[in-house]
Amino acid sequence: MSDFIDQIEKLYLAVSDAEYRYLLIEPIIFYGLLVGAIMLLVGFAMRAGRLQTTALVVLAVAALSYFPYKDARLAAQPRMAQVYKTAFPARVSGFAQNTDEWIATSWQFRLLVLCTGATVMVGVNRNRIGVGLAVISLLLGLVAAKNALWLNYQDAIAYHPNLRLHEAPIDRRTVLPPPPPTGTKEKTRRSPMIIAEPISQAGLLPTPPPLNERIPAPLPPATGPQAREIQAVSRY
Numbered sequence: 001m002s003d004f005i006d007q008i009e010k011l012y013l014a015v016s017d018a019e020y021r022y023l024l025i026e027p028i029i030f031y032g033l034l035v036g037a038i039m040l041l042v043g044f045a046m047r048a049g050r051l052q053t054t055a056l057v058v059l060a061v062a063a064l065s066y067f068p069y070k071d072a073r074l075a076a077q078p079r080m081a082q083v084y085k086t087a088f089p090a091r092v093s094g095f096a097q098n099t100d101e102w103i104a105t106s107w108q109f110r111l112l113v114l115c116t117g118a119t120v121m122v123g124v125n126r127n128r129i130g131v132g133l134a135v136i137s138l139l140l141g142l143v144a145a146k147n148a149l150w151l152n153y154q155d156a157i158a159y160h161p162n163l164r165l166h167e168a169p170i171d172r173r174t175v176l177p178p179p180p181p182t183g184t185k186e187k188t189r190r191s192p193m194i195i196a197e198p199i200s201q202a203g204l205l206p207t208p209p210p211l212n213e214r215i216p217a218p219l220p221p222a223t224g225p226q227a228r229e230i231q232a233v234s235r236y
Contacts, residue, residue, distance in 0.1 A: 019079060022072035025065055026152060032062025033145035040138050043124075052124045052134065059141045060116040066109040073099055094158045098151050105147050112140040 014020045039055035042048075077099060084091040119133035157165055 018072040018075035022069055022076055025069040025072065026148075028065045029062055029069060030145055030148040030152065032058060032065065033141045033148065036062055037138055037141040037145065040134065040141075044134075047125075049125055053120060056116045056120050056124070056134070056137060059137055060113055060120075062141075063109040063112040063116070063144065066106070070102060070106065073102065091158045095155070098154050101151055101154075105144070105151075108140060108144045108147065112137060112144060115140060 015024065036055050036057075036059035039058060040052060043052035043055055077095065080095055081092045115133055115137040119130060119137055122130040122133060124130045124134045157163060
């Protein structure tokens, strides 16, 4: 329960701040006008007088919400300029330009309030004047809804860099082409070359017999003198 009360107090302080209040009211303008126009179209199609009257009331309330929104936006603009004038001066100029466009479209909301009020007083289905006023209210509601959505989009472009309109930071990097093949695969496939080492002279000597084998004893010389064989020399 204490968390609930704490949140209510923080929300009350936030709504009393003009910088948050204009953000809170801005969607009401567009969605209220869009819902009121759809309800009025359905009321015309179904020929439901009560639905048509309710739609006109919704259009009037959405149009009236423009005036506290404009006041809150004007009150929030000086602090917006102080926050972004150093790091992002383009946001300050864009916000001021959108504020001027909101003020320039104020005649649409004023005229819509007058038309819806006159239509409710005359009656939608009472005569042609009522029907004409209802059609004018419908058209004004659609035009004002389009303008409100467009100005909301202009603010979103400045304060939401994640929109697709902006270029992602990863796209700004230059993609380098892949390096050419270095032939490492061919090197791995080939068998390593065998390098012949020089043979030392010790390797040419006969290997001595193993120690566990005995050397044969020398044979004694033949006994007595032996006659040498004499061959006759041929004469030429």
